[in-house]
Amino acid sequence: MIWLASLVALLPFLAAFAGMLFGPSLTRLLGGGPGSRPAPLRNGPALIACAPIAVSLVLAAVVAFAVWRSPGERIGVLTLIDTGSVPIRVGLQVDGLSAVVALMVCCVAFAVQVYSVAYMDGDRRYSSYAAFISLFTAAMLLVVYAGDLLVLYAGWEVMGICSYFLIGHHWEERANSRAAVKAFLVTRLGDVGFLIGVIVLGAGAGTFEIREIARTAADLPGATVTAAALLLLAGVAGKSAQFPLHTWLPDAMAGPTPISALIHAATMVAAGVYVVARLFPVFGAAPAALAVLGIAAVISMVGSACAALAQDDLKRVLAYSTISQLAVMAAGLAVGADTAAIFHLLTHGAFKALLFLAAGCVIVVAGSNMLAHYGGLRHGMPITFWSMTVGLAALAGVPPLSGWFSKDSVIEAAQHAALHGGEPLPDGRPRYALVVTSLDGSPLPGSTMPELAAVYSLPAWVAWLIYLGLLLTVALTAAYAMRTWLMTFFGEPRGSYEIREPSKVMSWTVAALAVPAAILGFFGLGAEELRPHPGAALLSLLLLAVGAGGAYLLWNRDPALDPARALGPVRPLFARAFFVDELYALMVVRPIQALARHVVAVDRSRVDAAVTGAGRGAVRLGERLRAPQNGNAQSYLTGLLAGVVVIVAGVVIFL
Numbered sequence: 001m002i003w004l005a006s007l008v009a010l011l012p013f014l015a016a017f018a019g020m021l022f023g024p025s026l027t028r029l030l031g032g033g034p035g036s037r038p039a040p041l042r043n044g045p046a047l048i049a050c051a052p053i054a055v056s057l058v059l060a061a062v063v064a065f066a067v068w069r070s071p072g073e074r075i076g077v078l079t080l081i082d083t084g085s086v087p088i089r090v091g092l093q094v095d096g097l098s099a100v101v102a103l104m105v106c107c108v109a110f111a112v113q114v115y116s117v118a119y120m121d122g123d124r125r126y127s128s129y130a131a132f133i134s135l136f137t138a139a140m141l142l143v144v145y146a147g148d149l150l151v152l153y154a155g156w157e158v159m160g161i162c163s164y165f166l167i168g169h170h171w172e173e174r175a176n177s178r179a180a181v182k183a184f185l186v187t188r189l190g191d192v193g194f195l196i197g198v199i200v201l202g203a204g205a206g207t208f209e210i211r212e213i214a215r216t217a218a219d220l221p222g223a224t225v226t227a228a229a230l231l232l233l234a235g236v237a238g239k240s241a242q243f244p245l246h247t248w249l250p251d252a253m254a255g256p257t258p259i260s261a262l263i264h265a266a267t268m269v270a271a272g273v274y275v276v277a278r279l280f281p282v283f284g285a286a287p288a289a290l291a292v293l294g295i296a297a298v299i300s301m302v303g304s305a306c307a308a309l310a311q312d313d314l315k316r317v318l319a320y321s322t323i324s325q326l327a328v329m330a331a332g333l334a335v336g337a338d339t340a341a342i343f344h345l346l347t348h349g350a351f352k353a354l355l356f357l358a359a360g361c362v363i364v365v366a367g368s369n370m371l372a373h374y375g376g377l378r379h380g381m382p383i384t385f386w387s388m389t390v391g392l393a394a395l396a397g398v399p400p401l402s403g404w405f406s407k408d409s410v411i412e413a414a415q416h417a418a419l420h421g422g423e424p425l426p427d428g429r430p431r432y433a434l435v436v437t438s439l440d441g442s443p444l445p446g447s448t449m450p451e452l453a454a455v456y457s458l459p460a461w462v463a464w465l466i467y468l469g470l471l472l473t474v475a476l477t478a479a480y481a482m483r484t485w486l487m488t489f490f491g492e493p494r495g496s497y498e499i500r501e502p503s504k505v506m507s508w509t510v511a512a513l514a515v516p517a518a519i520l521g522f523f524g525l526g527a528e529e530l531r532p533h534p535g536a537a538l539l540s541l542l543l544l545a546v547g548a549g550g551a552y553l554l555w556n557r558d559p560a561l562d563p564a565r566a567l568g569p570v571r572p573l574f575a576r577a578f579f580v581d582e583l584y585a586l587m588v589v590r591p592i593q594a595l596a597r598h599v600v601a602v603d604r605s606r607v608d609a610a611v612t613g614a615g616r617g618a619v620r621l622g623e624r625l626r627a628p629q630n631g632n633a634q635s636y637l638t639g640l641l642a643g644v645v646v647i648v649a650g651v652v653i654f655l
Contacts, residue, residue: 002076004063005094005145008056008102012109013138015052019045019131046117049130053113053137057106064099071096075147075211086202089209093147097342101274102144104346105267107516108353109137111509115357116258118505119364129169133262136162140267144274149198149208152275156194156239159268160187166263167255179254186248190238197231200224201282210278217281229282229289232275233296240272240326243299247581249323250307253315253369257360260315261353264322270345273329277345280338287458294334294462298469301327303578305476309483310564310574313369314359317484320577321395322352324473328410331466335458337413343524344406351394351403351517358388358510362488364502366495371487372562378489380499383507385489387514394517396481397474397544404540405521405532411470412536417463474540478547483563486552491559 077091113133120126139162142155161184168180202208204224205216217225236242241249249269253260263269276283276293283289301324308320325348332341361384366373378385394403493499501507524530554563564571576582 001063001066001074001094002092004059004066005092005098005102006076008059008063008106009092009138009141009145011052011056011059011138012134012141015048016131016135016138019048019127019134022048045127045130046113049134050110050113050117053106053110053134056137056141057103057110060099060103060106063094064103067094067096067099073211077147086206086208088150089148089207090151091147092145093210094145097274097277098144100346101270101342102141104349105137105140105144108262108267108349109133109140111353111357111513112258112262115261115360115506115509116256118503119258119360120256121503125169129166129256132162132165133259136166136262136267140271143271147210149202149210149213152210153195153198156235156271157191159239159271160184160191163187163252163263163268166259167252169256169259173254176254179248179251183248183252186245187238190234190236190245192234193231194235194238197228197233197235200231201228204228214279214281217279217285220285222285225282226286226288229286230292232279232282233289233293236272236276236293236330237296238272240269240330241300241323242272242327242330243296243303244580246300246304246323247577247584250316250319250577253313253319257315257356257363260318261356261360264319264352264356269322269326270349273326273333273341273345276330276333277338277342280333283333284336290334290336290458291462293330294458294466297327297330297334298465299327300324301331301473302469302476305473305480306574307577309476309480310567310571312371312562312575314362314371314374314484314488315356315369317371317480318352318355318359321355321477321480324477325352325395328407328470328473331470332410332413335414335417335463335466337410339527340406340409340413340530343530344403344410347394347402347406347517347520350513350520351391351401354387354391354510354513354517355395357506357513358384358391361502361506361510362388364506365500366497368495371484373495374488375491375495375559376489376493377499381489381501381507383501383511387510388488389485390514390518392481392485396478396548397540399532399537399541400521401518402516402521404537405524405530407474408532408537408540409524409530411467411474411540412533414463414467414470415536417458418460418467471539471543475543475547478544479551482548482551483555486555486559487562490555494560 073093073095075091075093077089079090081088081090113130116126116130116133120129123129136159139155139158143152143159146152146155164180164184167183168177171177171180198208201213201224204220205213207213234245237245249264252263255263283293304320304323304327308317308324311317311320325344329341329344329348332338332344361381362374362377363369365377365381368374390401394401397404397407551563554566567574573579
């Protein structure tokens with residue numbers, strides 16, 4: 001199984017390598033008459049991009065099925081790097097968590113690659129675009145399957161680099177290049193803390209192996225585990241776009257729409273949540289870190305939902321929605337519901353990929369991202385309409401779609417934590433045996449692990465804050481989902497374009513994603529903690545009806561106007577996401593720019609002046625020294641005779 005998992009991650013990497021080298025110049029080897037030159041294979045780069053990830057998808061499904069049939073962990077160590085202190089085990093770890101997340105990543109990546117064939121048709125840089133998607137996918141799969149924190153960190157950083165190139169694909173447009181730089185710098189800021197946290201955790205545990213760290217987390221010194229958990233949260237906030245490092249994600253909408261689906265659905269932004277779930281025993285042993293995670297999640301989920309309610313750009317609505325839904329997952333982790341959080345990560349990956357790709361269909365047809373330019377699209381775009389309807393309903397949590405099951409399980413866990421705040425609760429992990437194997441499948445010594453018995457504690461006020469924040473987010477999510485749906489597909493058309501479906505590749509890819517977005521929630525019914533609970537479900541439905549009904553009533557008064565007008569004077573505050581970007585510009589960007597200008601002035605007036613002054617002084621001294629060397633023979637002879645006279649006079653006088 002470890003070999004299969006390694007192939008799942010290796011194939012997209014090879015596709016990226018082949019796409020960079022051979023994609024632009026790939027030719028058809030067959031066809032044409034004798035002596036004729038081979039014709040260019042127009043879809044050659046698409047084959048390089050799509051075929052390997054399709055195979056990876058099949059292999060990931062095989063791995064997931066094998067883990068489902070025989071639960072447990074499998075560890076495969078490729079090599080051991082002796083660093084002189086803490087060794088690095090380069091290998092993979094396959095268990096239920098990694099298997100299901102890897103399957104989701106492969107599904108979304110395959111859908112994005114297929115969709116991009118039509119969406120990026122005619123783009124002269126398609127080969128590099130597809131290659132970076134493949135490399136990005138390989139890096140995410142490395143994060144998912146990694147058995148060592150430093151191996152995980154390697155994939156973590158490669159994702160960041162690829163996101164920079166993908167967001168800035170159309171770099172000739174300044175908005176795209178600025179968005180790419182912003183995403184790179186903000187996530188790098190969080191990654192500094194993440195790397196230090198990895199080092200602190202590895203040094204404290206005496207190993208970077210994730211399995212061993214999870215097993216011994218409760219035995220580590222409290223200061224060590226708390227410091228490591230808080231530092232790791234910096235990287236999580238950066239990658240998963242949580243407050244206060246969330247500002248890069250809405251601007252990243254400047255990139256191609258399929259990239260938005262890839263980065264903001266199931267891959268990079270989900271990596272932070274996945275890492276917390278993978279290292280959940282570490283965070284469970286650090287109550288302060290859980291409290292910080294919970295508070296940041298509440299700010300992120302409510303603030304981003306308010307911002308989404310006032311956006312005019314369809315993709316920015318979905319971007320703020322992503323921040324909010326990731327915060328729902330973080331809230332589930334904060335209250336100890338790691339299973340529910342991962343369940344919501346899976347359902348979110350399905351319906352958010354669907355929404356972004358459906359938005360791409362709308363944008364291609366309308367030629368605009370703005371909601372004000374849509375209207376009445378349901379008649380000419382039935383596939384996109386019904387698919388996006390499923391996605392928005394799943395986002396809002398309409399039963400029995402997938403988002404309802406997962407969001408309800410998180411709310412139920414938060415309700416339980418609020419009502420029993422401060423009491424230690426079991427983390428819900430079942431008894432299981434850890435099977436350790438080498439890459440050839442043979443078992444290694446010490447391949448069992450005792451039952452986990454970790455507990456967590458969370459202050460009651462934090463638990464209540466999380467619970468109330470989740471309830472408010474349900475209503476806000478329903479409101480902005482309903483607003484988006486009505487303004488896009490209903491009312492009178494507000495554009496002069498032809499309303500039709502885009503290419504079949506795009507529309508049918510979207511339709512295919514609507515299936516898991518609709519039914520994925522039923523797969524969680526086998527776990528007790530993921531089953532709907534009547535109390536939480538009824539309350540969520542009531543809040544959903546309030547949010548969606550309010551948006552509908554406002555729209556129905558005058559379908560030609562934006563329902564967000566009812567926000568009144570607070571709309572600019574919501575539309576600018578509470579001016580966090582402006583605050584950062586005032587407190588960080590402008591002082592750094594002023595400091596940079598001062599450094600430049602000092603460099604010019606002091607450092608450069610000293611260097612140029614030394615050069616000018618050397619030139620003047622050289623001019624004076626070269627005065628006797630004027631090339632005049634008479635001057636040389638006169639000097640020679642004068643010297644002889646001086647010498648003779650000296651001899652006569654002194655001797």
